[in-house]
Amino acid sequence: MSAGVARPRLARELHPGAWWAWAIGLAAAATFTTNPLLLLLLGAVVCAVVMACRGDGVWARAFRFYLALGVVIVITRTLFRVVLGSGTAGHVLLDLPEIPLPDWAAGISLLGPVTREALLAGLYDGMRLGMIVVAVGAANALANPKRLMKSLPPALYEIGTALVVAVTVLPQLADSAKRVRAAQELRGGPPGRIRGLRRFLVPVLEDAFERSLALAAGMDTRGYGRPGAAPPAQRRLTGAVMLTGLLGVCAGVYGFLDGTSPWWLGMPMMGAGIAVALAGFVLAGRRVVRSRYRADRWRPPEVLIALSGVASGAVAWWVAQEQVQVANPPVAEMPQVSLAALVACLLGLVPLLAAPPPLTRESRELESVVESDEDVAEERLRS
Amino acid sequence: MIELREVRFGYDDRTILGGIDLRIDEGELMLLAGPTGVGKSTLLGVVAGLVPGYTGGVLRGDVLLDGVSVIEQPARERAHAIGYVGQNPAAWFVTDTVEEELAYGMEQLGLPPETMRRRVEETLDLLGIADLRHRDLRTLSGGQQQRVAIGAVLTMHPRLLVLDEPTSALDPTAAEDVLATITRLVHDLGLSVLVAEHRLERVVPFADRMCLLRSDGTVLVDEPAAVLADSPIAPPLVELGRLAGWQPLPLSVRDARRRTSSLRSALDRGPAHSPERVPGPTEVEAAELVVAHGRRVVLRGVSLTLHAGRVTALMGRNGSGKSTLLWTLQGRLARTSGRLAVGGADPHQLKREQRRAHAGMVPQTAADLLYLETVAEECAAADQSADAPAGRCAGLLARMAPGIDPATHPRDLSEGQRLALVVAIVLTARPPVLLLDEPTRGLDYAAKTALAAVLAELAELGHAVLLATHDVEFVARVADDVVVLAEGEVVSAGPVRRVVAESPAFAPQVMKVLGPDWLRVDEVASALEAAG
Structure with missing residues (x-):
């Protein structure tokens, strides 16, 4: 191959953990804001990445169902705001009569005047929820859930x-x-x-x-459930360690939540319990004789993509803390965006650059074509 | 390498296996045969370690693997030595893609990744499925699925391969592919194979020894020719051999062909012309049918005519559109273009109840139609829904499969009896057209003979019958006409004698031996009788 031509990047599946970290990061970013502009931008980012990076497996086609579900959520949330009345003062768009409810249902109102503010609040809230669903759907579409x-x-x-x-x-x-x-x-x-x-x-x-x-x-x-080579004594030890650890965790949670218990029953107990349970985990893992065919490994693109998701969530959190007007704009005004908020959304685009081409029928065929080209070239060199 | 000693198995009320001694040596291909429901699958399950764990019942005796008793070990602990492939490979797949499926067993054994990589590649090549490696298992054809299932156990390098009816769902060509693969494994890898099969004609030529499981739960183990000499189940070739008095019996078409000289003089005049069934009025008239599933076109301009009083066989490889054609004629599937009249009406335009009166259909998994607790209830429900007088369905059933206890649960019936029940239910509405999708699957020779008689009788009564099948011997026995589909198009159609003579893959054994004039063993028998 001549030096001028870029080497084709090998198509492969990324570690599913990377996609999930990315998606959870973006979902977290969505939870920190009700700004419709930012949410729409996040949605666009997610869609762009899914379109570019998904393979052609069955699970990849499920994304549009998640998109539809997201839209349904937005609509329902807004409708609920109308039906259940809001009582929010503001510009009245539609003056529906309020249906009187008996006394025992005090605090709930049916219909009543629909204000622009209430409608927008419902819309923003629904968009946030919908965006979280779409992010999870993206993870499902990008990473084979079975591989995860x-x-x-x-x-x-x-x-x-x-x-x-x-x-x-x-x-x-x-x-x-x-x-x-x-x-x-x-x-x-x-x-x-x-x-x-x-x-x-x-x-x-x-x-x-x-x-x-x-x-x-x-x-x-085909050998599923073959017992490992571990002697019975070790199996019993593993079981005991696991059980003790879980008991410790339970006691710790109780101590942490119950203010009257002695201090050592709280965090320290929980920590100790977790440590013992983890030890049991490792022990149990060691006696497993199975191996993995073509195990997924974390390579630089995976790390980069996972980090991009985490970073997006972190920046959104910072925006929510420092720029409240941007993160949660009041319904009465036009929402604003800031540089930091834009960065939080656009960080989600990192996979477009970092991810290798997805495995699809075409990319596989392309690779085999490249291979056969090389074969031809080698043949020529030899002759 | 594996030995069964005095193996007995049964439930409280009945014995299935009654004291079986069987020894399979290294590099041997052992064929297990016997009538339906005699316990072939049970015996295979005992070898693999699935019985009694998955079936219940009491197992006695001993199973030795290289002289060590393994009867107490469940299947998973025998997996490294015994590879088992069940009857319906699609139901056994654990993963999504071919490559993962091949690796699954090795993962369980904990083999190092490099070894797994190497063995997956070797196995893909050995079975000729390298181009399928990334394919979704559910999109594979039957023959491909069967080969993947075999590959999935081969990667564990077992020493004994146990196969339960590996070719029963396959078209003749795919079946030959799979069997050729198995023989190659025996020759090249020194693998031992224990295979159960209904259609003996396919496997007998490849078998080293044969184990005949009799109805009383005992076995006869010997060379195939010796076992078949007086076995109650025999392929047409063996029947021909018995008739001609050939000793030893020929097991392959080639063997038989070399001995036909002794028959030549008696058969010079050709088969006596048996009275053909006269075609009645046209019941089904299809012209240029185009049918698509979504965007995939399955039938591309199929034309077909069915007459009352004729049995037509629909053949073609897996996925050639046979089932689609049947469902279109039934009326469930809509066509994109073309004309169709079943009993004078367009079935797709009819209501569901009316469709049943125009064309009755028995689907591939006949058990899907059954949902009640007893045979009697099923029959009563059929009468009621067809507005038929009480007892019509039961009467039909008694004619087809006499002696079924009406209180039996439909699931406890044998494969053939269950099929008869479904045919009876469908016929209760007295449809002039009967469509059957793969009715011979899992039937032994006796059950097929009974089914052939039923179909002949239906034709006599003026029904038009269309059956989709892979079973060439059954077609030779029962059909008047044959239609061969390929890629959704009719490639040949006409009287059975002409069509099967044209394509070697669909020719029955007798025709392969004696030439295009001869279709069935009974024709030869009557010709020999006439010649004295």
Whole structure:
């Protein structure tokens, strides 16, 4: 390859943890503000990153559902503000009659005059909530949720697998529901919703049950749940350490929340409990014999992306502390933005530069084309 | 390497396996055969360690792996030595993509990542699925799924591979691919294989020894030719061999072909022309059907005519659009363009209840239709919904599968009985057209003979029958016409004799041996009789 041409960057999947850190950072940034301009900007940033960096897996297509959910949240929140009345003074846009409620419902009002201020307050609040949902959706679209669960520490492997299986079963259930519905059309049945439900549910549940058994058998025959080489004594020790640690944590939480308990039952107990439980974790992880095929590793792009999310959240927090007018603009005035607030939002764009190209069918084909080109070049060199 | 000693298994009220002694040596391909419901899967489960853990019941006797008793060990602790692939590989997949699935077992064994990488690559090449490595498992065809499932256990380098009906859902070509792969593993890797299969004609040529499981729970183990000499279940080739008195029995088409000289003189005149079923009025008229799932076009201009009193077989590889065509004729699927008349009406425009009276359909998983506790209740519900006099469904069932206790739970029926029940339920509405999607899956030779008789009788009664199937021997036995689909287009259509003679993949064994004039063993039998 000549020096003038930039080397193509290898397409790969990022560590799912990096995307989650990024998304949680942006979600945190959203929680610190009700400024609609900033929230819209954050939303645009998230959408841009998702569009540019997502692969072509099934989970990647779920993003639009989260977007739709976000919009629904904004609308509902605003509508609630109208229906439940607000009592906020301000410019009346629509003077609805207030529905009188009995005394026991004092404090709640139905309808009543709708003010611009109340509407805006509901809108801002809804946008904040919607933005958080969209950020979580972005994480789901960018990082294969199954890979995330697989990256759990070894001691949590069993729980991770259970979650993975649960996630897998859902689409299968949908498939079998579709099949059974079609099949039931082929025979008539008793009318009525309850009995119709039975015709539908019995085969679907039987199918689900059989699939679960088959899956369990399939995992079993491939060695899932093989006991490690640890002797029974060590297994008992691990169990005891874990249990003690968790008890310590419980006692610590109690001591911390209950003001009348002695001081040592609070933070120190909780810390000690956590330490012991962690030790148990490590011990439990050590006796696990499993290994990971192509384990995800943290490499510079991952670190950069995770840090960008954290930084975005941190800057937004600073803005919320220092520039209250920017973070939570009063509904009566036009919202303002500051440089720091803009930085908080735009930090979310770092993945556009840092992330390697996503794994899609095209990027895979492109790479294999590059490879075969190289093969051809090598052949030529040899001849 | 693995040995079963006096293995007995059963539930409180019945015995499934009654004292089985079986020994599988290194590098041996052992075929396990027997009628439906005799306990083949149970025996495989005992070897793999899934029985009695997943089935309940009482297991006695001993299972030895290299001389060490492993009967107490669950499947997971035998995973490094015994690889087990179940009947429906799609239900057994744990992960999403081919590559992850291949690595899953190795992860459980705790192999180092470099070893895993190497073995995944080797296995992808060995099974010829390297181009599928990133594919979503659910988007694979049946043959591909089966090969991935085999690969997923091969990566653990087991010494014994246990396969439960690996080709039952596959079209003839994909089945041959999978079997060729298995033989290659036996030859190249010295792997031992224990395989259960209904369609013996596919596996017998490859087997070193054969284990016949009888209905009383005992086994007969010997060379395939010796076992098949008087086995109650036999592929058409063996029946032909018995008829001609060939000793030893030929097991492959090639063997048989070399011996046909002794029959030539008797068969010179060709098969006696059996009276063909006369086509009645046209029941289904489809012209230039185009059907799409979303943006993917599945049927591209299919034209098809079904006549009353004829049985038509629909063939083609997995994913060629057979099921889609059946559902379109039934009326559930809408077409993008083309004309369709079933019993004079466009089925998609009809209401659901009316569709049932025009065309009855038995879907691929017939059990989806059943939801009640007893056979009697199912029949009564069918009568009621079809406005039929009480007992019509039960009567149909008794004709097709006599001797079913009406108090039985539908799930306790054998595969063939359950199919008969569903066919009876569908026929209760007296549809002039009957559509069947893969009805022979999991049926043994006896059940297939019974099904063939039922279909012949329905044709006599003036039904038009269309069945989608991969089973060439069954088609040879039951069909009048054959339609072959490929990529959503009809590639050949016409009388069965002509169509299957045209394409070697769809030719039944008798035709492969004796030439295009001969379709079935009974034709040969009557010709031999006539010749004296």
